[in-house]
Amino acid sequence: MHDPVIETASLSRRFGDKLVVDDLSLTVPAGSVYGFLGPNGAGKTTTIRMLLGLLKPSGGNIHLFGRPSRDITLLSRIGALVEAPSLYPHLTGEENLRHACILKNVLKKDIARVLAIVGLENDGRRLVKTYSLGMKQRLGLAQALLGGPELVILDEPTNGLDPAGIQEMRHLLRDMPVTHGITVFLSSHLLGEVEQIASLIGIIAAGRCQFQGTPDELRARRKGWLRIGVDRPHIAVQMLSQQGFEATHDPAGHLTLPAADPSAAASINRLLVERGFAVHAISHEQPTLEEMFLHITQSL
């Protein structure tokens, strides 16, 4: 595993009485695409604003590239897009990028490179007020990529994009660590979106980190259940209970055995058949990642 580019320890932030971020410890290794997931109001944007120095933490600390985040020079190694891109509509796309170039102390020639990356090379001379939302979002990403940052922090980068725009953005972000050597930290409230591009996932709910790991580790947490179609289900439930299996049945006559191992299916089937039950269906089911995400975030 590479050295972390972002490391927070017991990070917290309070607004009045409300604890919006609570004891948050994140580790984002270099070269990863880190999906920072959580429902609306979970504390994602507050965390990102703290990472960028826009808000001060109430407690805990933040290290970027191994150094305390208070050092403003670290921002020159980071490209950021916080919520919607904040562009100047009376300037052209190129002028907006030139403005960022000046502030980041980046050569003007980099403008053509980043416009090409986001596919806006033919629109740079148009006023930004004539851009579609998707184009603005891409220009915002181009701005974040100016100067070849080592880390880009993107807050809900696909907000307001149509499906085609979302797909384009997804391709751009997924390839960044490989093609440009950039670590990507992106927040989203949509697991489906993050799942496709993230090499690491952090789930935050009610300000606290609920999970941090790879998508495979999240999948491994899934506990499935056996679903069995059988006649006389209420009697079958009693019988299975006497045999030490926890089972319930629904009105449609299906038995559900939670947290059962798929390998248990054969022995339970044999037991039911031996006791004279007619088994007409048997399946092992698992929750989708989306269901797990909802379970994690809504159970608080």
Place this chain on the structure above:
Amino acid sequence: MIFLRTLAAELLKLRRTLAFWMILIAPGVVILLNFFMFHERSAYYIKQNRPLWDALQKNSFVFWGILMLPLYLTLQTALLSALEHSEDRWRNLLAMPVPRWALYWAKLAIPCAMLLCSSAIMSFGTLLNGVVLRILKPELQFPAPLPWAAAWHDTWVASVTALLLLSVQHWVSLRFSSFAASASFGICATITGAILINSQKYGPWWPWCLPAQLMSAKPEAVAHALWYSAIGALVVAVLGTIEFWRREIRA
């Protein structure tokens, strides 16, 4: 170096803005009004038998100093700040690797430069008024040597005496995201200034009255206005920088 970079970025943002054209429009309106006043009421000014250049310049700067300049700076600072307040552009601007003091001072330097340019346009436009009136209204008999020294004097005195109100207005417009709040503050302060202008007690201390001190016959009143404005502007700018440095950008 970092300040110059930030200033260059701020200058770039002026393109195609109303704020940029206001540099010309605000003094232009006063110059035109003054021109028509002298053109239409030439008999009155001949009868007054006052030094004509002095009358022309005083006329211009009374209107400029008491009303137009404070309103102009109110509008300019509000328009410039609105560039960042709109769509909460602060969140990405302040995530740039630029110290906040550089941003605050670069943003202050822009209206200061605008103030200087507009005051110069005002002074030298007034001279142009006299030259044109000399042709169109020869009976006014504007004397031959143009009062260049007075024009330079008016330019820098008007600029320096307006620094304090500019510094206050700059902080207010950066502090409050509402354009209406910033504009209302400036308009109320200007009206208060117009009321206090003749007060010996309060007038010299009310920042919005200071530019009108340019008209004062007493050199000590002008000197007071210059020093008070310059030092006051510096103090307000330092306090504003500290507040801006500590400001949080909330969602």
